Amino acid sequence: MKKTALVLVLSIVLLAFSGCGGAAEESTTIKIGTIAPTTGQVAVYGQAVDQAVRLAVKNMNAAGGLLEKEIELIGYDNKGDITESVNAFNRLVDNDGIDVFIGAVISSTTLTIAPLAVESGIPMISATATNLEITPVGDNIFRACFIDPYQGVVMAQFAAEELKAKRVGILFNTADDYSTGLADSFKAEFEAAGGTITNFEGYTGGSDKDFKSILTKVKAEAPDVLFLPDYYNTVSLLAEQAKELGIEATLIGGDGWDGVLGVTDEAVEGAYYASHFAKDDPAENVQKFIAEFEAETGETPNSFSALGYDAAMIMMEAVQTAGSTDSAAVVEALKGTDYEGITGHIQFDADGNPVKSISIILVKDGVDTLYGKFDAK
Amino acid sequence: MQFIQQLINGVHVGSIYALIALGYTMVYGIVKLINFAHGEIMMLGAYVGFFAIGLWGLPFPLALLVAMVFSALLGVVIERIAYKPLRNAPRISALITAIGMSLLLQNIALVLFGPDPQKMPAVISKEAIHLGGVQISYLTIVTLVLAVGFMILLELFIKRTKTGKAMRAVSQDKAASTLMGIDVNRIISVTFAIGSALGALGGVLYAVAYPQIEPYMGIMPGLKAFVAAVLGGIGSIPGAMLGGFILGIMESLTKGYISSQWSDAVVFGVLILVLLIKPSGLLGKNTREKV
Numbered sequence: 169m170k171k172t173a174l175v176l177v178l179s180i181v182l183l184a185f186s187g188c189g190g191a192a193e194e195s196t197t198i199k200i201g202t203i204a205p206t207t208g209q210v211a212v213y214g215q216a217v218d219q220a221v222r223l224a225v226k227n228m229n230a231a232g233g234l235l236e237k238e239i240e241l242i243g244y245d246n247k248g249d250i251t252e253s254v255n256a257f258n259r260l261v262d263n264d265g266i267d268v269f270i271g272a273v274i275s276s277t278t279l280t281i282a283p284l285a286v287e288s289g290i291p292m293i294s295a296t297a298t299n300l301e302i303t304p305v306g307d308n309i310f311r312a313c314f315i316d317p318y319q320g321v322v323m324a325q326f327a328a329e330e331l332k333a334k335r336v337g338i339l340f341n342t343a344d345d346y347s348t349g350l351a352d353s354f355k356a357e358f359e360a361a362g363g364t365i366t367n368f369e370g371y372t373g374g375s376d377k378d379f380k381s382i383l384t385k386v387k388a389e390a391p392d393v394l395f396l397p398d399y400y401n402t403v404s405l406l407a408e409q410a411k412e413l414g415i416e417a418t419l420i421g422g423d424g425w426d427g428v429l430g431v432t433d434e435a436v437e438g439a440y441y442a443s444h445f446a447k448d449d450p451a452e453n454v455q456k457f458i459a460e461f462e463a464e465t466g467e468t469p470n471s472f473s474a475l476g477y478d479a480a481m482i483m484m485e486a487v488q489t490a491g492s493t494d495s496a497a498v499v500e501a502l503k504g505t506d507y508e509g510i511t512g513h514i515q516f517d518a519d520g521n522p523v524k525s526i527s528i529i530l531v532k533d534g535v536d537t538l539y540g541k542f543d544a545k
Numbered sequence: 546m547q548f549i550q551q552l553i554n555g556v557h558v559g560s561i562y563a564l565i566a567l568g569y570t571m572v573y574g575i576v577k578l579i580n581f582a583h584g585e586i587m588m589l590g591a592y593v594g595f596f597a598i599g600l601w602g603l604p605f606p607l608a609l610l611v612a613m614v615f616s617a618l619l620g621v622v623i624e625r626i627a628y629k630p631l632r633n634a635p636r637i638s639a640l641i642t643a644i645g646m647s648l649l650l651q652n653i654a655l656v657l658f659g660p661d662p663q664k665m666p667a668v669i670s671k672e673a674i675h676l677g678g679v680q681i682s683y684l685t686i687v688t689l690v691l692a693v694g695f696m697i698l699l700e701l702f703i704k705r706t707k708t709g710k711a712m713r714a715v716s717q718d719k720a721a722s723t724l725m726g727i728d729v730n731r732i733i734s735v736t737f738a739i740g741s742a743l744g745a746l747g748g749v750l751y752a753v754a755y756p757q758i759e760p761y762m763g764i765m766p767g768l769k770a771f772v773a774a775v776l777g778g779i780g781s782i783p784g785a786m787l788g789g790f791i792l793g794i795m796e797s798l799t800k801g802y803i804s805s806q807w808s809d810a811v812v813f814g815v816l817i818l819v820l821l822i823k824p825s826g827l828l829g830k831n832t833r834e835k836v
Contacts, residue, residue, distance in 0.1 A: 371805040377755035380554040381800030388547045412671040412682045
């Protein structure tokens with residue numbers, strides 16, 4: 169009996185001391201580094217992500233910070249440039265001594281930073297870089313956005329199961345990796361499900377604006393659904409010319425469609441496209457985020473902002489779960505992420521890519537409306 | 546049936562190429578200059594048309610007129626400022642000036658209007674008329690009627706009017722025309738005005754068909770129209786029309802039956818072939834340089 173009491177007393181004393189000692193050694197803030205192109209060619213994307221990351225950190229600080237410490241966000245602009253990204257990341261690690269890293273925004277710069285993050289062991293999450301090569305670079309690299317093949321697979325399953333399509337035509341931009349990637353994964357998945365691809369036609373995006381000739385070929389095949397994985401400017405041209413030729417297939421597309429209603433209207437009525445989040449999602453956290461973002465920046469958040477917010481929240485929750493800023497512990501916590509975000513419920517696969525639902529948007533009466541959320545089967 | 550549809554698609558875009566090609570060929574016929582700024586005149590014409598319809602709310606025919614008048618004036622001004630002082634300089638200097646003018650106009654548009662594409666309102670219905678499995682949209686019909694109508698007007702103007710006759714005279718021999726009492730400067734201005742106005746017509750029709758207006762929109766149609774003009778025989782007005790239609794149809798059939806990615810390769814390949822066999826173009830006159 170006496171022995172047990174002694175052990176208890178000793179352990180309590182030890183615990184108390186270790187607690188004091190630890191706090192005295194560590195810094196008083198948690199340092200989060202971020203890199204985004206807030207100026208330059210891709211500034212639109214960089215600003216959207218950066219604003220959302222700042223909002224997330226501000227909210228977390230207002231709620232008492234992390235591990236009872238204040239969060240310090242150190243951000244640099246890389247102008248979308250690879251060399252600037254390397255310099256900025258080295259500065260974050262060597263001079264600022266960051267604990268974790270959120271960034272970068274576009275694929276090329278993120279791919280450059282990834283090996284540096286592996287070298288320094290800093291846990292890293294990118295909000296929006298979709299390039300496949302990024303997360304396999306190292307164990308400590310994650311991303312918040314779904315990758316292109318996943319999107320193609322979900323859209324193929326959506327076409328087959330929700331739209332009951334048997335025959336699908338695909339038109340894609342051969343000059344763009346994003347477009348060909350989606351087209352390939354869609355085709356493989358849809359054919360595996362027993363469907364027929366009636367047209368698999370490439371075009372040269374950008375310079376080409378006349379698609380009536382290839383659309384005439386599509387019309388002759390009369391598919392149920394036409395899959396157009398490109399960005400919204402080209403999509404609007406394709407959709408309008410398809411309508412002009414009297415093509416009645418349901419149009420569907422990927423997240424590049426975000427913004428299509430700004431450049432066209434009737435031509436995409438009744439079309440479906442994949443998106444990271446829906447502005448009319450009734451979920452409480454989504455509406456709260458939209459309201460806060462608008463109050464903070466005066467702008468409506470887009471998919472980039474939503475992903476930026478989620479990336480920051482996932483990283484901060486991981487630090488909280490890990491109970492320290494120790495890299496290995498944070499990476500372990502990231503792997504176990506189970507987070508209800510603005511862009512869906514997020515868990516990570518073995519590569520650090522999110523497994524999450526895709527919001528399908530239906531263009532109805534000229535407005536983007538949430539049709540439903542779908543997971544790959 | 547699909548073949549006829551592809552022909553219609555080709556004729557639609559071909560008629561626009563033909564309109565733009567006329568500007569190249571007329572200017573070349575008169576001053577022996579390839580006016581590389583022509584694509585940019587077309588682009589600015591499309592912008593003016595866009596403002597006239599989208600901002601000032603003018604009806605389509607009036608907007609078209611505003612765009613054409615604006616471009617005609619622009620063409621005349623460009624000629625006076627940039628080309629006239631070089632009329633007796635080596636031809637290569639004028640050519641380089643034209644390329645410089647093209648880049649200048651592009652960048653002015655970039656500064657004034659920004660790089661984002663503007664959306665042309667749908668002024669002409671794209672609803673299709675069904676003719677036994679073939680779709681012809683009102684837009685295609687309007688484009689064709691306008692293009693062919695203006696080509697006939699141009700032909701009449703050149704063949705039947707005094708100014709037209711003077712234009713033909715100047716294109717044959719500038720010095721002799723001056724001796725005959727023709728005001729060569731005025732004729733050159735008229736040529737630039739007509740060519741630029743037709744370019745603006747092509748530009749507005751192009752912008753209605755592919756409703757994205759941006760500072761670089763003149764490059765590809767301009768280049769294709771230039772090819773059409775050479776294909777038909779540069780300096781020849783019927784040649785430019787023929788070249789435009791042939792180019793449009795060839796492009797459409799290549800996209801329809803071979804592959805979209807091959808269309809430019811095939812089109813330019815055919816150009817090279819035609820020029821190897823008949824260097825002066827399809828309807829060009831086989832003239833020998835007199836030494």
